[in-house]
Amino acid sequence: MRKIVLAVATASLAVPLFPAFSQAEGHAYNGRIWQDSHGRYRCKRPDGTVGLIIGGAGGALIGRAIDTKGERATGTIIGAAAGALVGRKIDRSRVKCK
Template identity: 65%
Template sequence: MRSLTLALAAASLTVPALPAPALAYASGYYNGKVWRDGQGRLRCKRPNGTTGLIVGAAGGALVGRAIDTRGERATGTILGAAAGALLGRHVDRNRRGRCR
């Protein structure tokens, strides 16, 4: 009985979400990563760099800790995390082609 209730709840949540994308595709308003705004201009979705920022900070912290071998190594970890975050964000934002 419990699994039947969960299945019905899951089905009831997915049904209202189905018609919205279908309407957007049918009207020509949205086509993948490119869409038209209210004034008819083409817009595109670009990455904001959050994933690159997080991955770069983690990797930079590990590299900074490995390079700074004297003392507490906190300075190397912090500087490595900051540099890695900036580099990772830059790479993530600019690695995809431009929208035209």
């Protein structure tokens, strides 16, 4: 029984590797920079999701602290939206291709 479980676990770890080999045909991949099928060099860039989440949370806290009158929901919502936009822009502007 132990050998069967180990065999199944090993096979399940090897399965995700096979599609990676078939997708690499015709493309030279070297870490963050690769050459596409047209010969142009491409660079892996962040999509801004982390900056969006962190910026939204930080903006909500700052907006809530600034809006001290009433129920404070308006300041929280506007701060979250502004913080998310700024955080996404900062995260997407960081390109580390060399």
